[in-house]
Amino acid sequence: MQWAIATAAFLASAVEFVEAFTIVLVVGVTINWRSSLLGAFAAAATLAVIVATLGVALVKWVPINDFRLAVGIILILFGLKWLKKAILRYSGLKALHDEEAIFEERMAEIRARGETIAPRFQPFGVVLSYKAVLLEGLEVAFIVITFGSSISKTASASGILSAAIGATVAGLLVIGAGAIIQAPLTRVPENTLKFIVGTMLTSFGTFWAAEGFGFAWPLSDAFIPILIAIYLLASYALVSWLKQYKRRQLAMTSASNASITTPAQEEVHP
Amino acid sequence: MKVIKAIYNFFVGDMTILIGVIITMLVLALISYVGALAPLRVATGAILVVAVLVVLTASLYREIRG
Numbered sequence: 508m509q510w511a512i513a514t515a516a517f518l519a520s521a522v523e524f525v526e527a528f529t530i531v532l533v534v535g536v537t538i539n540w541r542s543s544l545l546g547a548f549a550a551a552a553t554l555a556v557i558v559a560t561l562g563v564a565l566v567k568w569v570p571i572n573d574f575r576l577a578v579g580i581i582l583i584l585f586g587l588k589w590l591k592k593a594i595l596r597y598s599g600l601k602a603l604h605d606e607e608a609i610f611e612e613r614m615a616e617i618r619a620r621g622e623t624i625a626p627r628f629q630p631f632g633v634v635l636s637y638k639a640v641l642l643e644g645l646e647v648a649f650i651v652i653t654f655g656s657s658i659s660k661t662a663s664a665s666g667i668l669s670a671a672i673g674a675t676v677a678g679l680l681v682i683g684a685g686a687i688i689q690a691p692l693t694r695v696p697e698n699t700l701k702f703i704v705g706t707m708l709t710s711f712g713t714f715w716a717a718e719g720f721g722f723a724w725p726l727s728d729a730f731i732p733i734l735i736a737i738y739l740l741a742s743y744a745l746v747s748w749l750k751q752y753k754r755r756q757l758a759m760t761s762a763s764n765a766s767i768t769t770p771a772q773e774e775v776h777p
Numbered sequence: 778m779k780v781i782k783a784i785y786n787f788f789v790g791d792m793t794i795l796i797g798v799i800i801t802m803l804v805l806a807l808i809s810y811v812g813a814l815a816p817l818r819v820a821t822g823a824i825l826v827v828a829v830l831v832v833l834t835a836s837l838y839r840e841i842r843g
Binding site for chain 1: 806
């Protein structure tokens with residue numbers, strides 16, 4: 508069992524499962540659970556086929572260094588996307604991801620379409636649930652395949668297994684928690700998860716991309732925690748910089764508002 | 778076109794990040810394969826880390842300015 512791989516896959520998958528679960532829940536509550544679950548299971552089956560074919564093909568036929576480079580680039584792109592969103596949210600420049608608000612918004616959209624709870628299958632519900640689970644699940648599949656098979660050719664099977672275990676545990680936890688509380692998982696600190704996962708994906712991506720170019724990191728795999736620490740510190744500095752920027756912007760706005768209102772007030776009260 | 782946009786949004790969804798990472802990889806490929814740049818190969822890791830941080834900062838800067 509490769510714990511670093513399993514943990515990274517667990518955290519990354521948990522974020523995606525929360526998002527997919529929110530949509531499945533909305534469809535289940537507003538349309539019906541049959542359509543919602545059919546869509547979710549069909550998407551899970553599609554994903555299983557994709558992972559089984561793509562995973563095996565990639566591991567068998569692509570040279571490990573080229574594969575590491577490609578995986579590294581993909582992980583850096585994914586990681587930077589997530590890290591950027593998380594940093595903007597932490598600094599207050601972007602609204603925090605609110606699963607409850609998304610849940611209410613989707614409910615309103617579906618009600619506006621005139622969909623009501625009916626026991627029989629509703630194609631719209633099946634498609635909506637299928638699309639959500641497939642799209643979010645594809646990200647999980649990518650993470651499982653890339654994380655799992657980037658270690659080495661010989662250890663790739665155990666790597667994929669470790670990543671798959673991490674993702675499965677995340678899925679079971681999210682579905683279990685959601686089933687118990689029967690509500691969107693608003694208590695899952697999604698932004699914190701995205702921040703951690705963004706940092707981890709960027710760190711692993713940096714590590715593998717450089718290895719893909721034939722670079723040997725000092726301390727070998729033990730350098731990954733150092734990379735994580737570098738990116739965490741840099742992200743913290745960026746959050747502080749953006750918070751200061753936001754404060755300056757607010758101060759400038761209030762100052763310009765004050766300068767606009769003062770002459771008018773003087774005219775009224777000379 | 779829709780498919781390309783969907784793939785772009787799936788992987789990155791940010792032009793600054795995409796272009797920044799592509800340029801970084803091209804520079805690293807040059808360092809890796811051009812003999813004259815061989816002395817820089819020992820700094821591949823450091824160059825990549827700095828480039829990733831520059832790309833992230835540039836993307837955030839573009840976001841708050843635009």
